[in-house]
Amino acid sequence: MSVLVTGGAGYIGSHMVLALCDAGHDVVVLDNLSTGMPWAVAPQARLIEGDIGDEELTLNIVNEHNVDAIIHFAGSIIVPDSVSDPLGYYLNNTVKSRSLIHSAVKAGVPHFIFSSTAAVYGNPKNVPVREDDDLLPISPYGTSKLMTELMLRDASIAHDLTYVALRYFNVAGADPKGRSGQSTPRATHLIKVACETALGQRDHLQVFGKDYDTPDGTCLRDYVHVSDLVRAHVNALTYLRSGAESQLFNCGYGRGYSVLDVLGAVERAAGLALDVRDAPRRAGDAAEIIANADRARSVLEWQPQHDDLDFIVAGALAWEKHLQQRNG
Numbered sequence: 444m445s446v447l448v449t450g451g452a453g454y455i456g457s458h459m460v461l462a463l464c465d466a467g468h469d470v471v472v473l474d475n476l477s478t479g480m481p482w483a484v485a486p487q488a489r490l491i492e493g494d495i496g497d498e499e500l501t502l503n504i505v506n507e508h509n510v511d512a513i514i515h516f517a518g519s520i521i522v523p524d525s526v527s528d529p530l531g532y533y534l535n536n537t538v539k540s541r542s543l544i545h546s547a548v549k550a551g552v553p554h555f556i557f558s559s560t561a562a563v564y565g566n567p568k569n570v571p572v573r574e575d576d577d578l579l580p581i582s583p584y585g586t587s588k589l590m591t592e593l594m595l596r597d598a599s600i601a602h603d604l605t606y607v608a609l610r611y612f613n614v615a616g617a618d619p620k621g622r623s624g625q626s627t628p629r630a631t632h633l634i635k636v637a638c639e640t641a642l643g644q645r646d647h648l649q650v651f652g653k654d655y656d657t658p659d660g661t662c663l664r665d666y667v668h669v670s671d672l673v674r675a676h677v678n679a680l681t682y683l684r685s686g687a688e689s690q691l692f693n694c695g696y697g698r699g700y701s702v703l704d705v706l707g708a709v710e711r712a713a714g715l716a717l718d719v720r721d722a723p724r725r726a727g728d729a730a731e732i733i734a735n736a737d738r739a740r741s742v743l744e745w746q747p748q749h750d751d752l753d754f755i756v757a758g759a760l761a762w763e764k765h766l767q768q769r770n771g
Contacts, residue, residue: 445511447471454626476492496542505546511684517535519535524584540591540594613695638763647719650722659704668749674747
């Protein structure tokens, strides 16, 4: 049996492939390389360039490689972009996910793990937020992911398919062994942008809104190390293969850091002050999103190992230095 990882040349996907290969799994990667990097894919895995919306291609891959599980990362992820291009996000994140789910059902793939998001909660009434709290996304990105969750729910009822949807909070950091990290050009992740600024690749960075109802006026987020996140996926694969039922899980540490907290951590790691400028709020940004991940800890036996903002930032900065040297 093998595992098909869509978007496996991207940030989280490449870490997923490394973790699966490290654990001895047979891995096939499907990525259209629109943002992914071929060199980021572990050499033990087979990389196929193509689109998840190509059902003939995905069916061929599943059948040829005896795939019994799909881990689905491919998609668009920038919240403000989804506000300006909602139809593009519904195409990439919803329509194409529907094609992938259809291919899985048609080929008889029994297990599906989906990369969802805390954005499905919008501005949650309860913090930390639980999986059964209200789902009220405030961006097309969040809605596009929620729609895929609903398709999986309904497909699992109608067909022989079990799934896990993992709702990520803010993923950050890099592989502790230095093999992969956030490499996408023009990425909007706060920690990456701050690290690029610290290394002189940007002359300043912006804080989008300092008037939120939070302790320092900036948004609060739950930052989870990418290696801990992919460990939850490995556990989810074991969970599904054991015959367990479909389930939803939050993936976060249960603590929030503000934008200014993060910038302070980057300044400590880099040993310099950043040029930080105020900017208006961005559409689609929630004030505060923090996870209650008790379900993942108990059901998946998920035990995070890198719940430390300074560790996360140090790894991200080290990876950014590596990229700077790599790219000359």
